[in-house]
Amino acid sequence: MGGKVTCTLGEVKNRADFIVYWGGNPAECHPRHFTKYTIMQKSRFLPRGRKDRTMVLVDIRETKSVKAADIFLQVRPGKDFELITVLRAMIKDQPVDDSAIAEIGLQRSDLEDLVARMKRAKFGVMFFGMGLSMTRGKHMNSAALLTLAAEMNAFTKFVAMPMRGHGNVTGADVVMRWQTGYPFGVSYHRGYPRYNPGEFSTVDVLVRGDTDCVFVLGADPGATMPQPAIEHLKRVPTIVLDPHVTHTSRLANVHITTAPAGIAAAGTAYRMDEIALPLRPAIDSPYPSDFEVVRRIHEAIRQKPDWRVRSPWIERQLDAAH
Amino acid sequence: MLRIKGGRIYDPERNINGQVEDICIQDGKIVASVDEDAPTLDATGLIVFPGGVDVHTHVAGGAINFARAMSPEDHRRAQAFIRTQTTRGGIGGYAPTTFATGYLYAGMGWTTVNEAAVPVLSARHTHEELHDIPVLDKSLLVLMANNEILLDLLDTGEHERAKDVVAWYLWAAKAYGVKAVNPGGVAAWKWGHDAKQLSTPIDGYQRVTPGDIITHLARIVDELHLPHPMHLHCNNLGAPGNVATTLETMERLEGHRAHLAHLQYHAYGGDDWDSMRSAAAQVAEYFNASPHLTTDAGVVLFGDTVTITADGPWQHLLYKLTGRKWGNLDVENETGCGIVPYTYKRTNLVNAVQWAVGLELLLLIDDPWRVFLTTDHPNGACFWRYPEILHLLMCRDFRRECWNTFPDRIKQRIVLPELDREYTLLEIATIISAGPAKALGLNTKGGLAPGKDADLVLYSPNQDVAQMFSHPRYVIKAGQIVVEEGEIRSTPAGREIIFQPGFSPDVESYLRERFEDCYTMSFENYPVEMERVENPLIQSADPSGQS
Incomplete structure (x- = not known):
């Protein structure tokens, strides 16, 4: 575990048909992210722009970003690491206990749908914010998400990027x-x-x-x-x-x-x-x-x-x- | 002013092989004579070489800086550079910090380096890092073989416009030359694929194949009169049996100049990892008969390092093979980049073959003016291990000691045991200085004749070759003594060597139109401002043609 599989923002703009924001509220914290780099842009490979892209939001509460998302997954506070670990198992078709999923506060069908969409994507990206990196588990959460992105490359193109802020x-x-x-x-x-x-x-x-x-x-x-x-x-x-x-x-x-x-x-x-x-x-x-x-x-x-x-x-x- | 008196001179360009001669230095240059009362450096008994020139290394920019971030565990055990009145703090190891990079290269007698893989989009960042590498003169090559704007032009056969686009990019990056990495393969990697066949169209394109990119780009570089030929990292790096691709690449380069980077990684026979063997003899035979080509060895040494390359798909494979950390950075419109820490083990069949192939190429290629010492730092080993390789090249018995420890099944897969050649000092001076300087087109480097830059290194003769080359007695850069008996004495800033070919002014409007679709930066912000480059030394093919 370790490293980071990532790209510059133009790659997301040009290619990403599957976009996850995890533990962040870009609508309020990075207000130009959607329009400049991610869901709203049209490109050579995604000529219909928003219609060609799927956006998933993972957070512990409903924020203003929910409105922009196609899918909102509300994870129980402090259970991000568990959710990532379950996803890492599910992409590899490993068995996952019902109790493990119940603990996260989500339905198995939600996760199965998510995994199927991740694998169907031609280019997936996961942006993660301080809701992931600064809550229980901290850097271990980031490392787990980066590992999930790396492992997804066995199936399709996938990258991840932290949502940095605070000036320079x-x-x-x-x-x-x-x-x-x-x-x-x-x-x-x-x-x-x-x-x-x-x-x-x-x-x-x-x-x-x-x-x-x-x-x-x-x-x-x-x-x-x-x-x-x-x-x-x-x-x-x-x-x-x-x-x-x-x-x-x-x-x-x-x-x-x-x-x-x-x-x-x-x-x-x-x-x-x-x-x-x-x-x-x-x-x-x-x-x-x-x-x-x-x-x-x-x-x-x-x-x-x-x-x-x-x-x-x-x-x-x-x-x-x- | 300085007179270096009584040293044994090794100057391959003038074929001076250890004769005793004085060298005079004035205003940073070697001159025919200086005043009688000029200060004198007594070099009696010392060996005098032109300063080392590294034709292919990765020392600055997004990729090595990514590798630094991924290697805290190495930094902790690496050599610490404690700040002094002359030096700044830093860390050595396999991804050294910028200041340490300058001290380590200079400390070994190398005074010029060529950063071999820079995306134009991160050229601004790379120049900032180069600024923080003291002592050395530097140049950089920009990655062009997977640039989507360029591939579109090649796909539709617009050669003239493609040429202008390349020239504009060189101007925008404040670069020195053109690098091609896994042509077409990195573009395909943007969708998770690769390009293994030179004659199959690239994913997403109608016609253009990796082979087309190779010939077109080589032709463009020739037509732009760049001092350094196209610098090519061939397709299929690292793969068993890739000798076929390498030979086909060399065939496609007939009639053009080209530099083949880290040839060791492209000279393997066999069908898979179990049957992998050296194909150095085949590659060297073809290469020896192709005088338009130069190459660097990309030698592997056993031990820990980190691999960094624009070859994204290869790095994904290496991550899957090793299960170690994996960094990947795809750059919009231009290229990719992958980083994986790696340990070369002498007990590993593949690694042992790689170790042998690097040395075999250096020994089998006859002309030292066409094959140069590199490790593709940090990929095969760190640059500060060059003296170990010089020892291996100069001493057949030492080589035997090494390969004798290999299991028998490895010895059947390499030709090294049959090679008796031992490098002479003059040949060493050629492969570490005169040759790479000539291949780069740096006319003022790599020699000791009057008119050359006063970059030179003085060694105390020593039976222990590795010891001799790792601890020069003096290193002189632009006429100033920078290293004395292994200590950094002064740290002058180096220069950045830039080449600016002319281009037709309409190319700007063509690119401006496409820019917003391909990039996320405004067209005006994209070119690096010349003011940001420290001490630029600007060359151009046609001074009037500059737009």
Whole structure:
């Protein structure tokens, strides 16, 4: 188990005749997803657009996205992993107990129908949101769904993609990976990147009170993190860069207003499928860009004596000079 | 300014084979002489090579970055690069981080690399990563053989327009050359299929076959006067018996230049996994008689690595064979990409044959100017294991030690035990530097004559060949000493080498019309802005023809 079988959004637009949204509410959270990339688009291979596509929504409650779906499967809260596991068994024609299905809160006939449709599809895609990845089971739920998508390729073309959000979170993830090998939760304390979600992720570092300074860029932990983390933000020097005054700005020592990227500042954003898009400013701003502020802070820090490890070569040069 | 004094020079281009000569450097170039009082580097007794050139590697972009995400377990055990005043932190291993990639290549004496597989759609991302690979000069090849706009044009026989489309894509990506991966097969993979026969039309097309794509694209590349020929990953990679496809591909390339990538993966006989055997002799025989072709070996070494390729259907098969992690990334209109971690084992019949085939090709192809050292990093092994391969090439006894450990049933399937050839130092300098530089059309690389870029490497002679090549005494990049006795001394930024062929201006309106149907990005946002490329070194065939 592991990996990810995925594609860029244009593949979904051009080919996907079977689309599942799982644990997400795109109608409200990604309002242009339907029209730009998934169910509403016509293409060379799906000339009738919506009519050529089937959309399934899996969620624990009825959301505004239900109206857009052909099929809505209401899973019992916390039973997503069980449902995925049952589907993984059913696609391979393995026997599944009635009790296992009852536990999920669905009918066997619903699941049989779903499996038949998945196998009939020419190109299936599963988008999954935080309703799957941030509820009971967390990353194990995501891994199970990704595995289901991979295994479906024994029958037909199938892919899966997380519904990323929160501004340019995908961009941060991509850059961290090429510079450190890891997407997030990285510690540089030993001078090289180490990765341990649960230990080095921001929330854990704050809750433990391990930092003596916090620099917040493109995030609002003061609005989303648990109280002990927020208490620590108040205790230590906290610096916020943001176009708006955020909850975090209110508990920070320093707030620097920056020009919003893509509106008043240039830059790059990575789409949820990791395609880099150029951002061009439409208007001028009196405020500097995030990049400019970080550059100037970095410049100022460089004036301080360098405390980093010296390479043995430099040590020798210094010895020779003395 | 620098004078390198008293070194034993190996410069294949001028056929200088270990003669003692001084090398003078000024403003990043090798020159005929420098002032008497120029600083001197005493190279007495040292071996001087032109800096290594990697003709085929995967070091930046969506695919390797996907592999990094899939390999935390390898990062944890891999070499850690601790930040110092000269270097940034990073991780080595089989999918090294960008900074570490620069340090590892430079640390071994390689100064130029060619990233061999980039979808145009992710070229912007790839340039950002290349920017973060220090020291090295870099170029990139864009994937064209499964581009649906291009396939439509080939299907209807519109050769001239297809040529303009290719030139426009090269301009848009800020690329150097054209790569073809499993022509037609990756397009078919978009529906879960593949293309195994060169003369059968591709799924979803009326006429165009993989064979047509191969010849047309090779012709387009020739007509656009690209410095590097079409860089081809043949159909049927990795499959037993694929020698037939490879020979047929070479036949179809008659009359065109082409570079066949990682030939090791395309030189197998037998009918299935149980009967798989080396067909290196057959492939090498045909290749030796085809002077318009170049190739790189794609050597396999035993151990853990991760396989990454645009060949999506092959990776699905590898996932089914191994049951390991599988990453797949299909790119709209253009290509696919698959990632599967893999362990080559000497006890595995297939892996042992692969190991032998890579070396056999290097030993059976007579002309070192046409076969180059690669491992198709990270597919066959990581690039930082190149010195192990040089040891195998230079030392027949060491090879024997290795294949002697194989079970007898494997020894009957390979020809390696019969090969006595041992590479000389001059031949090594050819396959790691002069040859690949020439094949890439990088005229200022791969040599030590005045006028060349001052990229060179100095080794202390050592009986232990692998030791000698993995720990150069000095590495000099653009005239600056970057490595001294295995330590990174400075990390100057490298350059990006770009080739821009001209194209007819109407191609823009043609593409603009089709764009919205094929892509999800606006036409204006698609081309990479030249400002995003660090230190571009732009070449063009016809400076006036640029639109």
